[in-house]
Amino acid sequence: xxxxxxxxxxxxxxxxxxxxxxxxxxxxxxxxxxxxxxxxxxxxxxxxxxxxxxxxxxxxxxxxxxxxxxxxxxxxxxxxxxxxxxxxxxxxxxxxxxxxxxxxxxxxxxxxxxxxxxxxxxxxxxxxxxxxxxxxxxxxxxxxxxxxxxxxxxxxxxxxxxxxxxxxxxxxxxxxxxxxxxxxxxxxxxxxxxxxxxxxxxxxxxxxxxxxxxxxxxxxxxxxxxxxxxxxxxxxxxxxxxxxxxxxxxxxxxxxxxxxxxxxxxxxxxxxxxxxxxxxxxxxxxxxxxxxxxxxxxxxxxxxxxxxxxxxxxxxxxxxxxxxxxxxxxxxxxxxxxxxxxxxxxxxxxxxxxxxxxxxxxxxxxxxxxxxxxxxxxxxxxxxxxxxxxxxxxxxxxxxxxxxxxxxxxxxxxxxxxxxxxxxxxxxxxxxxx
Numbered sequence: 122x123x124x125x126x127x128x129x130x131x132x133x134x135x136x137x138x139x140x141x142x143x144x145x146x147x148x149x150x151x152x153x154x155x156x157x158x159x160x161x162x163x164x165x166x167x168x169x170x171x172x173x174x175x176x177x178x179x180x181x182x183x184x185x186x187x188x189x190x191x192x193x194x195x196x197x198x199x200x201x202x203x204x205x206x207x208x209x210x211x212x213x214x215x216x217x218x219x220x221x222x223x224x225x226x227x228x229x230x231x232x233x234x235x236x237x238x239x240x241x242x243x244x245x246x247x248x249x250x251x252x253x254x255x256x257x258x259x260x261x262x263x264x265x266x267x268x269x270x271x272x273x274x275x276x277x278x279x280x281x282x283x284x285x286x287x288x289x290x291x292x293x294x295x296x297x298x299x300x301x302x303x304x305x306x307x308x309x310x311x312x313x314x315x316x317x318x319x320x321x322x323x324x325x326x327x328x329x330x331x332x333x334x335x336x337x338x339x340x341x342x343x344x345x346x347x348x349x350x351x352x353x354x355x356x357x358x359x360x361x362x363x364x365x366x367x368x369x370x371x372x373x374x375x376x377x378x379x380x381x382x383x384x385x386x387x388x389x390x391x392x393x394x395x396x397x398x399x400x401x402x403x404x405x406x407x408x409x410x411x412x413x414x415x416x417x418x419x420x421x422x423x424x425x426x427x428x429x430x431x432x433x434x435x436x437x438x439x440x441x442x443x444x445x446x447x448x449x450x451x452x453x454x455x456x457x458x459x460x461x462x463x464x465x466x467x468x469x470x471x472x473x474x475x476x477x478x479x480x481x482x483x484x485x486x487x488x489x490x491x492x493x494x495x496x497x498x499x500x501x502x503x504x505x506x507x508x509x510x511x512x513x514x515x516x517x518x519x520x521x522x523x524x525x526x527x528x529x530x531x532x533x534x535x536x537x538x539x540x541x542x543x544x545x546x547x548x549x550x551x552x553x554x555x
Contacts, residue, residue, distance in 0.1 A: 244468065262348070
């Protein structure tokens with residue numbers, strides 16, 4: 122017979138192996154570091170300018186970052202901060218290299234979500250974040266999934282559950298309950314309003330004293346931050362139900378939205394949510410806070426079936442939210458949750474696979490122009506990136522044939538360019554800050 126203690130023992134053994142694997146992946150020091158980028162990558166793949174033009178600009182202005190020169194003198198390699206300084210200071214044909222960002226608007230938020238495990242949610246979120254950072258955007262990623270794949274891929278392993286989305290929600294419960302109690306004390310109607318209590322386990326946790334930024338961790342990418350996750354954060358689904366019973370007026374699904382609204386509006390450009398493969402307290406927080414919904418799916422029938430179930434159950438959940446309308450702080454003039462855009466993205470696609478092509482046709486017939494035009498193709502380099510908890514952008518092209526690396530990168534580049542176009546269109550539609 123086996124009970125919880127046996128499961129705990131198995132977990133401890135697995136965690137020890139997990140630490141060993143991570144040391145092998147992120148050695149030395151168990152810290153993940155970001156490689157340098159070659160002048161070829163910086164000029165042609167990042168800035169989209171001719172390599173000779175780029176070299177000419179460097180030679181003409183010695184004050185520009187010069188990078189690190191290879192021993193044979195053929196190639197320069199730049200840190201991400203140096204790339205961004207070049208981006209700020211260089212102009213090509215009078216064109217700024219800075220990324221486009223609508224003025225007087227907060228960061229746009231994109232939720233990557235689906236039911237199906239293995240649909241490519243974390244891979245998509247990771248690559249979109251890295252591609253956006255290379256494009257010059259400041260990115261905040263939020264890992265809502267207790268499996269913490271995105272957090273591990275970003276190099277974070279030592280994470281306390283209090284500093285995850287769970288902590289944000291618990292802190293929100295404390296502050297919202299306090300706000301409701303103050304409103305009750307100030308009521309002049311003569312009607313006694315209930316005094317709501319927060320469970321001692323939460324009120325004594327010290328979460329109420331955490332600052333907004335205490336949930337944000339830096340990564341080896343200087344322009345990417347993350348709200349990480351960890352396995353212990355899985356209990357949020359059970360705890361949140363209990364705490365909602367204690368305070369039924371707590372709009373739990375708006376907790377992360379309130380937290381994001383408290384950040385400076387210009388702190389980031391793009392916020393990307395990696396959602397768990399289920400509709401629950403955490404995923405509904407992501408959906409409620411998102412401006413754009415990105416739904417990745419593999420090219421098989423079961424993935425199609427799961428995607429259909431996901432959008433059906435999500436629509437029912439969002440319809441139910443309108444029943445809590447008195448408790449939700451919808452944007453001005455809104456009475457329901459609305460997205461600026463919804464897109465479907467095929468992942469692990471093999472162009473030579475007849476079944477994959479047929480399933481892509483089925484997706485296109487059903488979802489029409491909601492379907493992205495550039496699927497993420499399955500390549501050996503993409504497979505390798507997942508095995509080493511890294512994106513294609515982090516892999517050094519010298520570790521494989523350049524053509525293999527280019528093919529993998531090109532599929533994510535095409536998906537990102539389309540993603541960026543959709544994001545900018547949605548961003549333009551976003552209401553300006555008052």
